[in-house]
Amino acid sequence: MNKAVLVVSFGTSYKETRDKTIRACEKKIHDCLSDYDFYHAYTSDKIIEKIKIKDGIHIDTPKQSLENLYKKGYQEVIVQSLHILCGEEYQELSEVVRQYKSKFQKIVLGKPLLVDHENYDEVVEAIEDQLPDLKENEALVFMGHGTMTQSNEQYSKIESMIIGHGINAYVATLEGDLKLEQVIENLHCQNIRGVHLMPLMLVAGYHAVKDMTGDKKDSWRNVLEGEGFEVEVHLQGLGENIKIQEIFVKRALKCLESLNIIN
Secondary structure, eight states: OOEEEEEEEOOOSOHHHHHHTHHHHHHHHHHHTTTSEEEEEESOHHHHHHHHHHHOOOOOOHHHHHHHHHHTTOOEEEEEEOOSSSSHHHHHHHHHHHHTGGGSSEEEEEOOSOOSHHHHHHHHHHHHTTOOOOOTTEEEEEEEOOOSSTHHHHHHHHHHHHHHTTOOEEEEESSSSOOHHHHHHHHHHTTOOEEEEEEOSSSOOHIIIIIITOSSTTSHHHHHHHTTOEEEEOOOOGGGOHHHHHHHHHHHHHHHHHHHTOO
8 A cells, every 4th residue: 555644834934943843853753654655745835935936945735745645646644733733724734634535545634732631741841851941030931823713722721831830931922812912011020030032833933033033123022122121032943852853753653543443
């Protein structure tokens, strides 16, 4: 039986962080599923177009990839997501996979990074490995992407579990209701003086470089400094974390287990 693994991420046009994060995760999954032919896809049309113009590299969307796999005669497909949570991008990917159910003998979609309570704890333990040591009157502020869906609850949950591990941390998002302004109020109430700013994203790409720490007036770094905080930026995507990479491998292996029980 012809078998393929398709690893899907949002993507990034920043090559350095792409190599450290997305490609590192892809390699780990490919190495683990060496009996499967490897493919990858991005869900962001804008990033696909940027990479095509900038680097002359063509990357398929998930739908294009699955169509190509079908035409090439693959019969068994593992689709593993590198998304952080079950947000809008993951839901759209799930719908694409559903549309191709009838075209393959076996196809299964792996879950994103954050799934259930037990997994959240595992992710927090992995994140702890890349966190700076906090001094008195310091706090961590994570930038999540966020969506206009129910993902606010998932970001609040990961914040709560990070705090539960004894880390003075806050999570705010670019989209949705978890605003930086509310975090700033809480920081002032705590008499925080120093802020460590980190992306809660797979890659330290455009949002981390521009929206989090860029020179524009409303970048999070400039806003926080304008509020009187000393800010230290940590430009490291979650995908650089070896333990996070291993969690995605576990997701893919769970898919393999599912395929083995499909008739």
